[in-house]
Structure formats: structure tokens, C-alpha cells
Amino acid sequence: MGEKTFEPWNDPEAKPLIQFKNVTKRFGTFTAIDDQTFDIYEQEFFALLGPSGCGKTTMMRMLAGFEKPTEGTILLGGQDIAPIPPNKRAVNMMFQSYALFPHLSVWDNIAFGLKRDGLAKDKIEARVAEMLKLTRLEKFGQRKPHQISGGQRQRVALARSLAKAPKLLLLDEPLGALDAKLRQDTQFELMDIQEKTGTTFVIVTHDQEEAMTVASRVAVMDDGKIIQADTPARIYEMPNSAYVADFIGDVTIIEGRATPSGDGYDIAFAEDQPDLHAKSDITFTAGQTCYLAIRPEKMRISAEKPDDLPNAVRGKILDIAYLGNLSTYHVELPGGQIIKAQAANTRRLSARPFTWEDEVWLSWTATAGVLLEG
Numbered sequence: 224m225g226e227k228t229f230e231p232w233n234d235p236e237a238k239p240l241i242q243f244k245n246v247t248k249r250f251g252t253f254t255a256i257d258d259q260t261f262d263i264y265e266q267e268f269f270a271l272l273g274p275s276g277c278g279k280t281t282m283m284r285m286l287a288g289f290e291k292p293t294e295g296t297i298l299l300g301g302q303d304i305a306p307i308p309p310n311k312r313a314v315n316m317m318f319q320s321y322a323l324f325p326h327l328s329v330w331d332n333i334a335f336g337l338k339r340d341g342l343a344k345d346k347i348e349a350r351v352a353e354m355l356k357l358t359r360l361e362k363f364g365q366r367k368p369h370q371i372s373g374g375q376r377q378r379v380a381l382a383r384s385l386a387k388a389p390k391l392l393l394l395d396e397p398l399g400a401l402d403a404k405l406r407q408d409t410q411f412e413l414m415d416i417q418e419k420t421g422t423t424f425v426i427v428t429h430d431q432e433e434a435m436t437v438a439s440r441v442a443v444m445d446d447g448k449i450i451q452a453d454t455p456a457r458i459y460e461m462p463n464s465a466y467v468a469d470f471i472g473d474v475t476i477i478e479g480r481a482t483p484s485g486d487g488y489d490i491a492f493a494e495d496q497p498d499l500h501a502k503s504d505i506t507f508t509a510g511q512t513c514y515l516a517i518r519p520e521k522m523r524i525s526a527e528k529p530d531d532l533p534n535a536v537r538g539k540i541l542d543i544a545y546l547g548n549l550s551t552y553h554v555e556l557p558g559g560q561i562i563k564a565q566a567a568n569t570r571r572l573s574a575r576p577f578t579w580e581d582e583v584w585l586s587w588t589a590t591a592g593v594l595l596e597g
Contacts, residue, residue, distance in 0.1 A: 229266070229439060230454075231264035231265070231266075231267070232262065232264060232440065237264055238301070239262035239263060239264050240263055240264055240265045240267075240299065240300060240390065240391065240423050241262065241263040241286065241297065241298065241299055241391065241423075241425075242262050242296075242297070242298040242301075243259050243260055243261050243262075243282075243295070243297055244260055244295050244296045244297075244298070245258055245259075245260055245294065245295035245296075246258070246259050246260070246285070246292045246294070246295035246296070246297060247259075247292065247293050247294040247295055248278075248281050248285060248290060248292055248293050249293045254447055255278050255281040255447055256278045256281055256282060256285075256292075256447045257278075257446070257447035257448050258294075258295070258448075259282075259295075259447075259448060259449055260295075261442065261449055261452055263423065263425065264423070265390075265421075265423055266421050266422075266423060267423050267424070267439045267440065268414065268417050268423075268424045268426070268437055268438050268439045269423070269424070269425045269426070269438060269439065269440055269442065270425075270426045270427075270428060270433075270434035270437065270438035270440070270441045270442065271283065271425065271426070271427045271428075271442050271444060272428055272429070272430075272431060272434040272441050272442065272443050272444065272470075273429065273443060273444030273445055273470075274429060274445070274470075275429065277444040277445050277446060277447070278444055278446070278447040278448075279427045279429075279444050280395065280427055282427075282444075283316075283393050283395060283425065283427050285297060286299075286304075286314060286391070286393055286425065287309055287312075287314060287316045287393055288304065288307065288308060288309030288312055288314070289309060291305050292305065299312065299313070299314070299390070299391065300313075300390065313389050313390040313391065314389055314390065314391045314392075314393065315384045315385070315387060315389040315391075315392050315393070316384070316392075316393040316394075316395065317380050317381060317384040317392065317393065317394045317395065317397055318380075318395055319395050319396040319397065319399050321368075321376050321377060321379070321380035322380070323368045323376060323379055323380060323383075324368075325367065325368055325369060326367070327367070328364065328365050328366060328367060329355075329360060329363050329364050329365070329366055329367075329368070329371065329379050330351055330355070330364040330365060332368070332379055332383050333351045333354050333355065333379065333382045333383045333386050334347050334350075334351050334386070335383065336383065336386055336387050337350060337351070337386055337387065340387070350386055351364075351386065354382040354383075354385060354386050355382065357382065357385070357416060357419060357420070358378040358379070358381055358382040358412075358416065359378070360375065360378055360379065360382065363375060363379075373401055373405070374401060374405045374408070374409055377397065377398070377401065377409060378412070380397075381397075381413070381416065385416070385420060385422060388420075388422075389422065390422070390423060391422070391423045391424075391425065392422050392423070392424050392425070393425050393426075393427075394413075394424060394425070394426040394427070395427050396427060396428055396429070397413070397426065398410065398413075398428075398430075398433060406433070407436075410433060410436045410437050411436075413437055414436075414437050417437075426438070431470065431471050431472065434455070435455040435458070435459070435471065435472075436455075438455060439454070440452055440453060440454055440455075441453065441454075441455055441458050443458065443466075443467050443470055443471070445466055445470075450463070450464055450466055450467055451463045451464070451467045458471055459471055459472060459518075460593075461593065462516065462593060462595070463595075464595055464596075464597065465514040465516060465595050465597055468514075468516035468593065468595065469516075472518065473518065473519050473551065473563055473565070474516050474517065474518055474519075474563075475516070475517050475519065475561070475562045475563050476514050476515070476516050477490070477492050477499070477514070477515045477517070477560060477562075478492065478512065478513075478514055479491055479492030479499065479512075479513055479514075479515060480492075480510050480511065480512060480513065481507035481509075481510075481511050481512075481513040481594065482507075482509045482510065483507070483509065484500070486502065487500055487501055487502040487503065487589055488500070488501055488502075488503060488507055488513070488594060490513060490515055490594075492515075492560070493556065493558035493560060494558065495557065495558065496536065496556065496557075496558060496560075497535070497536070499515060499534050499536075499592075500533040500534055500589045501515055501589055501590075501592050501594045502589050502590050502594075503593075503594035505594060505595070505596060507594070507596075511596075512596075512597070513594055513595065513596065514594070514595045514596070514597060515592045515593070515594055515595075516592060516593045516595060517562070517587060517591055517592040517593075518591075519551055519563040519564050519565035520565045521587055521588075521591035521592070522562070522563075522564035522565065522585050522586070522587050522591075523564075523585070523586045523587065524552060524554075524564045524566055524577065524583050524584070524585055525583065525584050525586065526576065526577075526581075526583060526584070527584065528584050529584065529586045532586040532587060532588060533588065533589050534586055534587045534588070534589070534591075534592075535584055535585070535586040536556055536562070536584070536585050536586075537556070537557075537582065537583070537584050537585075538554040538555050538556040538557070538562065538582070538583065538585065539554065539555050539580060539581070539582055539583075540552055540553070540554055540577060540578065540579055540580060540581045540583060541553045541554065541555045541561065541579075542579075543577075543578070543579065545568075547568070548567065548568055549565050549566070549567055549568060550565070550566055550568055550575075551563055551564070551565050552564045552565070552566070552577065552583070554583060554585055562585055564585050
């Protein structure tokens with residue numbers, strides 16, 4: 224028996240911790256959130272992902288109580304949170320700037336909210352010790368924020384946010400101030416801490432890699448709406464629209480016209496180019512516009528035309544992005560369509576088979592691409 228997977232959203236018995244019910248938020252004539260209904264479950268690490276201005280921060284501010292919905296309701300544990308002031312909610316928020324008190328020690332920063340609530344001294348000491356251990360800051364309790372690194376300050380802010388054991392912790396671009404290597408390490412720390420505390424985390428980020436790394440589910444937003452909320456694997460492998468496919472990771476999107484054929488579709492996409500072939504759960508009518516989204520790692524790149532794959536196109540290497548372990552080739556077809564293909568760099572640079580301007584064949588299976596309506 225393997226471990227039971229954590230998928231409360233697939234369990235009809237599971238009660239959501241947070242329920243958005245037809246929530247709309249307007250600022251004057253501008254609609255920031257447009258009639259959204261969705262659930263977040265206990266112990267989830269839920270990511271709101273999207274470009275600037277898509278509404279993700281407004282969602283979070285409504286959860287925190289800094290904004291009220293114009294229409295609809297937000298329930299926390301089955302209770303409408305609109306009448307409850309921010310400081311009385313079982314919700315805490317960690318800001319991008321960390322907002323630590325510079326004159327207080329790390330210990331006092333973590334203890335601040337507990338003292339304000341009038342908790343007994345021994346209880347405060349026990350809780351702060353627990354938080355320092357959880358965030359691996361035991362040695363730094365007496366230091367001031369300016370005496371520790373950015374990554375450590377980030378952990379102090381997290382410890383302070385979790386000290387009061389909120390049901391829900393909101394994280395607004397929490398890793399934005401950290402450099403790339405530290406961000407990566409901190410992502411795993413965040414996941415670890417979230418798992419140990421069992422607190423529900425909702426993170427706002429515009430960094431797709433971050434969302435895909437830390438989250439149990441990712442909600443991809445655009446223009447005040449959640450376009451798709453799903454596990455990282457499904458968002459990547461089974462996007463529900465060209466927007467989501469394009470937003471997450473590297474992808475080539477080929478626009479064409481679909482015609483049913485056998486157990487799939489033929490896709491006409493350019494003059495003088497052979498039809499492409501794809502399978503799909505979506506039903507297309509003959510001649511309907513479709514978008515074929517293909518990830519570069521699903522492509523095979525070769526010097527000779529392969530005869531074992533249903534899709535094969537010929538083009539010229541326009542660009543090569545060398546990423547150490549991988550190279551991404553941008554291959555231009557005669558009609559101008561550019562397709563990205565990725566290959567692992569198993570050989571030394573001098574022994575690699577392809578370079579700029581080379582004519583190559585790209586090929587892929589009928590199930591490698593996702594056929595979408597738009």
C-alpha cells in the first residue's frame with residue numbers, strides 16, 4: 224500500500240476551509256475580480272498565479288480582510304468573514320517586505336503578537352522556542368533583523384506569522400526579495416514548514432516555477448478570473464486553454480484547422496506543410512480552428528526524417544539556448560512557424576550533432592501535444 228495522496232478536492236466528503244461564492248470586487252468601474260466561485264481545503268498549499276493586474280493580490284486582500292467583496296461571500300470554516308475585522312480572523316499575512324521591527328530581536332519579533340494577546344509568559348517562551356526550531360533559527364534569537372541574512376529574515380517573518388497558529392497563512396510574493404539560488408532552497412523550506420504545521424497556505428506569486436514547485440494546486444488567473452485551478456502536473460500536462468499552456472513553462476502553440484480522422488484529428492496549419500496528427504478528448508468539427516500546444520521536451524530532433532512517428536516537419540535551426548544540462552532549439556519551418564525542441568546535453572559541446580542554420584527534422588507522437596479550442 225502506497226501513501227494516500229493528498230487530494231481533498233476530489234473527496235465529496237471533504238469540507239473546504241475557504242469558499243469563494245460568486246465573489247466580485249469592483250473599484251469604481253474597474254472589475255478586479257469577476258464572479259469567482261472556488262474552494263480551498265485544509266492543509267492545502269494553494270498558489271494564486273498570474274501576471275501583474277490579474278486580480279491575485281485583490282483575492283488575497285479580501286481573505287485578509289483589507290478589502291470586502293462588492294458582491295458574493297467568502298466563507299472561512301463555513302462562516303462569512305466579511306463582518307469579522309482583520310485582527311479577529313484566524314488568518315495571518317506575511318508581506319513581501321517581511322515588515323519586521325528593526326529595533327526588536329528575532330525572539331521579540333516572533334513573540335510580538337503573542338504578547339499583544341496577553342498570553343502567559345511561559346506559554347510565550349514555549350511557543351517562540353517551537354517557532355525558532357521550526358524555522359531553524361535557534362542560534363539567532365537574540366540578533367536584530369539587520370544582523371542576519373535576507374533568507375533568515377524571511378524565516379523570522381514566517382515564524383512570526385505562524386506563532387499565533389492561524390488556520391490560514393497568506394503569503395504575498397514571499398520570496399521576491401531573495402536571489403535565485405536562495406529562492407529555490409527557501410521554496411523547499413516553505414513546503415517543509417507548511418507540512419509540519421498543517422496550516423493552510425495561500426501564496427500569491429507571478430513566478431510560475433515557484434507556484435509549480437510549492438503548491439498542491441495552482442490557480443492560473445487572468446483578468447479577474449481563475450482560468451484553471453489544478454495540480455501542477457495537470458496544469459502542465461493538461462492545460463484547459465492556450466492561455467494556461469502558454470503561461471506555464473516553455474511551449475509551442477500551432478494554430479490550425481482540425482478535421483476528424485480515425486481516432487484523432489488531422490490538423491492543417493500551413494501551406495506546403497503536411498497535416499499534423501493529434502488525439503484529443505475535446506470534440507472538434509471539420510475545419511474548426513484549433514491550437515496544438517507541444518512542450519519542447521516531447522519533441523525529437525534528428526538529421527534524418529524518422530519514419531516511425533506520425534508528425535514530422537523539416538526546418539532550420541534559428542537559435543539555440545544552452546542551459547547547461549539542456550539545449551532548447553528554435554527551429555523555423557519554411558512558412559515562418561517556429562517550433563521549440565529540447566534535448567539533453569549528454570555529450571560534450573564539441574561532439575554535439577546540431578548547430579545554427581542546420582536543417583533538421585522535428586517529430587513527435589499523436590499524444591505528445593494537447594489540442595485546445597483557444
